[in-house]
Amino acid sequence: MKTSNKLCYCMFFALLLGNSSEAQFFKKLAKKAEKAAERTVERRVESETSKKTDQALDSILEPGSGGKQAPDTQGNGNTTGTNSESTTSTGSVATGPKTIQVYSKFDFVPGDKPLFYDDFNDEFMGDFPSKWNTNGSGEVVTIGTLPGKWYSVANRSLTIPNLGTTLPEDFTMEFDLKVVNLSRNTGSGAILAIYLSETDGLKTNENYVKANLNFCQYIAIGVRVDNNFKGDPAPIANTLQQDFRELYKDVVHVSIAVNKNRYRLWLNENKVVDLPQFIVSPELINYVKFYVNGIDKQKRQEQVLISNLKISEGGVDLRRKLMSEGKISTNGILFNSGSADILPQSMGIIRQISQVLNQDSSISLNIVGHTDSDGSDESNITLSKDRAEAVKKALVSVYGISEDRLSSEGKGEAEPVADNGTAQGKAQNRRVEFIKK
Incomplete structure (x- = not known):
C-alpha cells in the first residue's frame, strides 16, 4: 500500500471516531504517517539528486557516457583500423556505481620507464607464454566475453616473467586479475601470492616480500603480507582483513608501487597495503614471482587469470x-x-x-x-x-x-x-x- 493511501485511511477513521480515545490514537497514527511520507519524499529527492550529481561528475572522465559507467576496456583501438592493444576492466571494493570523487583521490603513479609488458596477444592459444618460466604449468586462454588473451596459471605453480634485468629500487607493477568460477566451495587456501624475490630461480626459500590475495568465498580474509630477510629480528607477518569477496567476482586491476623500503598495493582504486619499512634490504629485491594455490580447475573449473602485466621503473614524484x-x-x-x-x-x-x-x-x-x-x-x-x-x-x-x-x-x-x-x-x-x- 502506498504511503499516501495509508495517510488518507488513517485520517478518515480519525474523523469518524470524533473525540474518543480511538480518535486520538488514529490522529497520532495519521501524524506519524504524514511524517513518514515526508521522510520518504526526502529520501527519494536525495537519492535522485545524488544520482544526477554522480552522472554529471562521471561525465567529466567519461565524455558521452551520459553518466553511465564506462565499458571495462582500455587501449588505443580505432574504429577505422585494427588495434591489438590490451583491454582491462575495473571493479570496486564496495559494490555500486563509482564516482569521480573516488577516482580523483587515487594516488598510484606508474613508473615512466617500461621494463616489461605482456598482454599475451602474440601467443598461440593453449601454449605456455613465451616470456615466462614456471615449475608447474599454465596456458594462454580466452574466457567467455572477457576481451583479450589471459595467462591461466596452474594450481601449485610458481611462475616468473622473464624481465631480462633486475628490478630497480623504485618501480611499479600493474596487472589485471580474474578468478573464474568462484563459489561457496572456494576455500581459504585459494590464493595468488605475489613475490618480490632475490633470485630468478623457481624457489621461494630466499629473501623476499610477498602479498597473498585470498579468494575464499565463505569468509572474508583479505590480504596477507609477509617479509623474509636473513637476520631481520622483526619480520612482518600480518593479515589485513577486508571483505573482497564481491570484488574478486569481476576483473580486478592490481597496482604495486615500491620506493626503496616502502611497499604499497592497490586493488582497483583502493589502497590496501602501505608499509614504509616492508622491504628491509632493497638490494635483495630483484625479481617478480607469482604462485597459485588452492584452485581446483578439474572439479570446479576455477582458474586464476593474469593479463596486461606492466612493470616500469620510476613511480617517483x-x-x-x-x-x-x-x-x-x-x-x-x-x-x-x-x-x-x-x-x-x-x-x-x-x-x-x-x-x-x-x-x-x-x-x-x-x-x-x-x-x-x-x-x-x-x-x-x-x-x-x-x-x-x-x-x-x-x-x-x-x-x-x-x-x-x-x-x-x-x-x-x-x-x-x-x-x-x-x-x-x-x-x-x-x-x-x-x-x-
Missing part, C-alpha cells in the same frame, strides 16, 4: 621532475579502447600535475597526446588530440585549474619513442606529454 626539467612524458594515463575516456587508475598522475599548477600560478602547460601505429594516420591524430583535450578537461573540471593556463594538441603516431612492432614498444608510444610554455 613527477611534480619535482616537471618543476626542474620543464617537461615530463608518461604512458601511465590510460584510456578506454578507441576513445578519450580516462581510466580511473590514471588520476594519480593528473592529480600531481594539478598540484604543480596550484603551487605555482605562473606555470602554463601544453598537453600533447601520442598513439601507437595501430589504425590509420588520420584516426590516430584525432584520437591523440581528443585524449590530450580530455586530460586538459580533467585538470579544469576536477582540480579547478584555469583553462587559459592549458593548451592541448595531438601528434598521433608521428613521434614514436620505441618499436611499434612489439607490445612493449606500443605501450611506450602511447603516452601523454606535459610541457611548460
Whole structure:
C-alpha cells in the first residue's frame, strides 16, 4: 500500500471516531504517517539528486557516457583500423556505481620507464607464454566475453616473467586479475601470492616480500603480507582483513608501487597495503614471482587469470621532475579502447600535475597526446588530440585549474619513442606529454 493511501485511511477513521480515545490514537497514527511520507519524499529527492550529481561528475572522465559507467576496456583501438592493444576492466571494493570523487583521490603513479609488458596477444592459444618460466604449468586462454588473451596459471605453480634485468629500487607493477568460477566451495587456501624475490630461480626459500590475495568465498580474509630477510629480528607477518569477496567476482586491476623500503598495493582504486619499512634490504629485491594455490580447475573449473602485466621503473614524484626539467612524458594515463575516456587508475598522475599548477600560478602547460601505429594516420591524430583535450578537461573540471593556463594538441603516431612492432614498444608510444610554455 502506498504511503499516501495509508495517510488518507488513517485520517478518515480519525474523523469518524470524533473525540474518543480511538480518535486520538488514529490522529497520532495519521501524524506519524504524514511524517513518514515526508521522510520518504526526502529520501527519494536525495537519492535522485545524488544520482544526477554522480552522472554529471562521471561525465567529466567519461565524455558521452551520459553518466553511465564506462565499458571495462582500455587501449588505443580505432574504429577505422585494427588495434591489438590490451583491454582491462575495473571493479570496486564496495559494490555500486563509482564516482569521480573516488577516482580523483587515487594516488598510484606508474613508473615512466617500461621494463616489461605482456598482454599475451602474440601467443598461440593453449601454449605456455613465451616470456615466462614456471615449475608447474599454465596456458594462454580466452574466457567467455572477457576481451583479450589471459595467462591461466596452474594450481601449485610458481611462475616468473622473464624481465631480462633486475628490478630497480623504485618501480611499479600493474596487472589485471580474474578468478573464474568462484563459489561457496572456494576455500581459504585459494590464493595468488605475489613475490618480490632475490633470485630468478623457481624457489621461494630466499629473501623476499610477498602479498597473498585470498579468494575464499565463505569468509572474508583479505590480504596477507609477509617479509623474509636473513637476520631481520622483526619480520612482518600480518593479515589485513577486508571483505573482497564481491570484488574478486569481476576483473580486478592490481597496482604495486615500491620506493626503496616502502611497499604499497592497490586493488582497483583502493589502497590496501602501505608499509614504509616492508622491504628491509632493497638490494635483495630483484625479481617478480607469482604462485597459485588452492584452485581446483578439474572439479570446479576455477582458474586464476593474469593479463596486461606492466612493470616500469620510476613511480617517483613527477611534480619535482616537471618543476626542474620543464617537461615530463608518461604512458601511465590510460584510456578506454578507441576513445578519450580516462581510466580511473590514471588520476594519480593528473592529480600531481594539478598540484604543480596550484603551487605555482605562473606555470602554463601544453598537453600533447601520442598513439601507437595501430589504425590509420588520420584516426590516430584525432584520437591523440581528443585524449590530450580530455586530460586538459580533467585538470579544469576536477582540480579547478584555469583553462587559459592549458593548451592541448595531438601528434598521433608521428613521434614514436620505441618499436611499434612489439607490445612493449606500443605501450611506450602511447603516452601523454606535459610541457611548460
